[in-house]
Structure formats: C-alpha cells, structure tokens
Amino acid sequence: MQRSRKTRAPLWAKLTATLGGFLMVTSGGLLVTKEVVFARISAVEDSGLIVGDNLPGEAKSEIKGPVNVLLVGIDPRDDVTPPLADSILVAHIPASMDQAYIFSLPRDLYVDIPANAKSQYAGGRGKINGAMSLGSRVPGGKPSVTQGFQHLAKTVTQVTGVQTFDAGAIVNFGGFKSIVEAMGGVTMTIDQEIRSEHLKPNGKPRDRRPECADHGCEHPYIGEQKVYKKGTYHLKAYEALDVVRQRYSLKNGDYDRQKNQQRFVRAIAEQALSKDVVTNPAKLLKVLDAAGESLTFSGGGNTIVDWAVAMRNVDPKNMITISLPGGRFDINGRYVGEQFTGPVDDFFTALAEERVPQFLMDNPTFVGTN
Template sequence: MARSAKRRAPLWARLTAVFGGVLMVTSGVVLVGGSALISKYTGAVDADGSLIGDPAEGAPKAASADIKGPINILMAGIDPRDDKTAPLSDSIIVAHIPASMDQVYLFSIPRDLYVDIPAFTKTGFGGGKSKINAAMSYGSSVGNGKHDVKQGFQLLAKTVEQLTGIKTFEAGTIINFGGFKKIVEAMGGVTMTVDMTVKSEHLKPNGKGRDRRPECADNTCAHPYIGEQKVYKTGTYHMKAWEALDYVRQRYGLPNGDYDRQRHQQQFIKAMAKQAMSKDVVTNPSKLLKILDAAGDSLTFDGNGHSVIDWGLALKGLDTDSMVSIKLGGGGLYEGSKYLGEKLQDNSDQFFEAVKNDKIQEFLLAHPEFVNKNS
C-alpha cells in the first residue's frame, strides 16, 4: 500500500488515529501513537515493511473485530542510530493481553540474556549463542554496509519466540529513545513514583551531559564520566521528558542492575498509559495532535495488517490501572571466570508456559513473587 506523504487526512480522521494510538498506550504497545502510520496517517503498514514476518503482497487487511485475545506484543527500545550502524535492542518488553481483552501483563527480557539466536537466511547468519540484544544486529544487514532495524526486529522476534515458546507476536514496535523524549515533552512530562535512589550515569543535575575523563575521549572506557550527577530520590514527582528518559535508562549502581532498570521501565509504561488516558490528554485535540506529530519516524509499528485505529478500537476495554508488571529474576552466567551474560531463574520456563497458554493470572496466584509490588 503506498503511503500518502503529502495529503493529510481530515481532522476527524486524524483525531481518530490519535485516539486509537492513545488507547494502544494502555496495552504498552507504543507509548502514545506510533506506527508506520505515523508517517503521515496512512493507517496501515506496507506488506514489504513488516516487522514480524512477511505477509504476501496485497494480502487483505482485517478489521478491528478480527483482533482477538490472547495477544502478545513485542517492544524493542533502541538508541538513535544511522543506517550504517548495527542496532542493539537496549530494552525488550512483551505485553500479554488475555482472551478477555481487559488486562495487560508486562514482562521484560534482560538485554544481556545469553540465548540461542536462530539462523536468519536474509543476512546469512547461521545461528549461535549470544546476548539477546545482539539479535537485531545479526538480522539487520541489508548489504553495502547498511542496516535495517525493521529487518533486525524480525530476528529478535524469532529469538524471543524461541525463548518463550510464544508461537508468534500479533504486533511489534521499535521505539527510538531520542524521539521518545519528544513524545513525553508533547505530553507535558510524566508523573512517576521513584522506588529507590538512582544516580544518573550520564547527566548533571541540570540535564547537561557529565564531563568525561580525559583518557576516555575515544569512548573505550566502561564508565567515562566524572563530576556531579543528577540524583532521583524516592518519592512521587512530575518529571520532565529528559528526567524520565534518563531515569528509566539507568542500571549502573542499582542493587540489581538491569533487573531494577527493567522494573523502572515497566513503571514508566504504566505511568505513561495512565497519563495518556487522562482527561488532560484525551479531551485536548491540540495536545493529541502534538503527541502524534512528535512521534515522527521515531516509532515504528507493525500490527500484522491492522492499523493503529484498528488496534485502538480492539483494545478499548483495557484498564490502565490494572496493568500488571512482572519480574523475571536471574543472575550472571559464567564459563569459568568469563562472563557470558545473564540467565533466568529456573522457574521462568513455567511462567513462559503460562503466557503461551494464556494462564498468567492462575500462575501469579500460585507464584505472587513474580509480581512487581512497586509497580
């Protein structure tokens, strides 16, 4: 389907698209807006631009009534990169919506999880063991030294499917962290509860970048920064966009490292969903359009042939307040003294089985320790 980049839809249609996008926030799909449809409100994803798979060219598009639970949605957060840099998925989150279509469960896959990454014929990758955040990199090469994050996402999806036993993802999204900041700015910031003191590795209290040690000018140091740091103390605050993004990206110095960061990112999704569905946003057409326009090319969404409007209508029964954040514990995996990456706790496979069979609620009743109490 060709995109119409010049012709803008009438206001009512654009508002419907935005409202659909805001409804999608409640599922944790895209934190407001986000899809290939954002590139000028076409309302659909091209068949040859699929993230999840490769539907036949010209395949018919289904209506929102055909979107039925249970649903699994894969989200990947990446740093802004040009097409000559292989992408790494710094954040990997799955949203599970049960058959009842009234609940959302969020769980994170550790970025350093040591897994089997399957073969991928498009790049000639033969498969092998590595940290899961490298899957996008192994699947992204399109020749001539260039990389396509959408193609890389296909291998990430296959890797997560193999890990969890989920047969397929009904939708997927890639979130560019830089553009994400613009979306939060358009929303006027976000109110979040900080559950532990967090020191920023990257920023000063005024939001400017911290100074670098002179010997680290070549970017080879693991921790190159020195001087004063932005500190996020426990409590509830209305954060500016740069504060929220900085907070949820921190992992160094936290008691449980990346596992604490995963929890904070899930808290962020829930906070954004709640704010996006507030009267301050959904009754303000100007703000809604500003949010959608802020997304630009920073969010890429594939709904397997369904538009954001379709998804918004299908998920209108979701309750942002009942979003459940899941914690998957784990620890370091070593080969002798060599650190390979992370491994999940032994009973994680039981949780994945519950996801696959749409039995998460029953599983959590028997294993309440999997619920993030602070989310």
C-alpha cells in the first residue's frame, strides 16, 4: 500500500489539543505557534482502514464515548510479503471520555478466521496474527495492508465481541523507531531480566546459525546477548524497540511481551505530551514528522482534529493496562497456538456492558503492572 502523509494517529493529534491557545516558544530563532502544529495534522485524510461492518452508519459531528480503537503493530520485510500482525491492541474509552483501558490479544491466539472474498481466503482456524496476512492478499497484485487490517478487525470482533471499531491505526515498528529517536529515547520500567534474542551487548545484530540462513528456526541466533536488567531506565530508540520485541527469555513468553508493549505505549504517550516535547519546537515537529512516517490512521469518518478534541481529557497517566490470562492450546497433543483461560469471556461481556471498572475490582489480577 502506498502511504502518504495522511498517517498520524490520535496521540499526535492530541498534542494540539493539549497545547491550548497559542503555543509561543522561541528556541534558536525558531518561533512556533499552535497553527504550525495544527497545519501538520489538519490536512490529514482518513486512510480508510475502518470500513464496512466496522464503520458506523455515518460520520458523527461529535465523537462521544464509549469508543473502541484497534491498534496493530507490523514489522514488514518488504511490500510484496503479506504482513503479519505482530501486536494487536484494543483501546477502550468509556462514555466519560476521560479514561482508557488497553488490552492485547496474543499474536498466537488460535481462533476462527472468517472467509474473505477479496483475498480468496475460504476461512478456517489459525493464529490470529495470520488474519491480517490472509486478508491482505490481492490475487495477481501486491498485498493490501488496508484490506488486511479490515479482515483482522473482523477476526478481532469475533473474538472480543467488540462490534464496532470507531478508529484504527497501524504502527510500522521499523518506522516507529524514528519517533522514539525524535523524542530522545523513552523512559520505561522493566519488571524482569530480558535477554535479547536479536542484539549483542554492543547493540549490533547477533550472528545467525548457518543452518538457519535459508529456512526458519525458532532460535536462529548465536553468541552473546544484550541483557536488560530489572528497573526503570531511559532507553535509546533501538533498545526500547528491542525490549518490546522479546518473548523467548520472558517468564510467561508472549503474555509478558504484551505487558511490555502496553508499558511502551503508555510511556510513549506520557513522554510525547510532556513539557520536554511540547515546549521544544524542534523536537515537537520532529516527533510529528516521525509519526507521519510510521503510523497509518483512520478516524472512522471523523477527522483527526475531531479526535484530538474528543480525546483531550484522556490523560496517559490514567491509562489502565489489562492482562488477559491464557496458555498453550494443543490439538491431538500438538501445540497449535494459545487460548484464553479464566473469566476472559466475562471481561468481554463487561466491556460490552460498560462494566469494566467493576470487573477489574472483582478480578484484580487482570490489572497490568505499570
């Protein structure tokens, strides 16, 4: 999919709403007003990710809660390989529009994947991260990331019961690195020792096993590993992205990786709206430009400025991350993916009925650590 400058997500739009009035900052002879930032985002067009069954009947003049946003992280190798959804997050904003609940779906969750006429997929069972790839295929042409996102949205609807996604975004992890670089790194808490599968202690890529050069291996790398100790650190961009990609060295594998990704989202949101960014003209505009290169956003019929205004009371510090319990799923003694365990269906029911706070009080283990 050819992507243009129409790709910034509500987080970056919210920067304009939080500035309030004119932002008059002088730094090195550069004068920046609110209009400068506004101009960077006001011309953003909807990317069309949210369509069909996941689009309300008509665009709303005012965004009112509750709303649900689907966030998908991809790590594309090229523009001819169908993309896999490496990370799948849902943000739920209740009717009060002053809170946000974020939960993740395991990339290996074994689910029913619906048929897709456009991609000529007949439907079946498989890991949920493959839904985007299966839906993105264009017979005789290059994969359509937008089409894949729409198919993934339908699959997530089947799993969670969330009937409508009011907005959506795709994050290109490779490009997302530039956002963190523009902010000068990100402060993040690490709750357990993490050994990098991909990097050496000096940050360079680890060597690959010769036998893994031409075909996949579960652990293709050898040699020393970069280690992240438990604690709170200000990470460089490449370190932060390395942390959120790791799962093999974590106690609970992909479930702990989901928690790290949720912490990362919250840390990015807090730092993007901090004084260190919004009062630094050069840094602010670099962040906005980097976001434009890394994110594809769709507002479900509302403009990005509409979303900025609607989300103005959602403080990143009040984001509540939710951990959905799960474990391995076997068929005839063979591992095929992951499945939810415990009262996850009850959580989805509470989500639909706007009872999330009460559910979390009754099930405190679902509340993630920050």
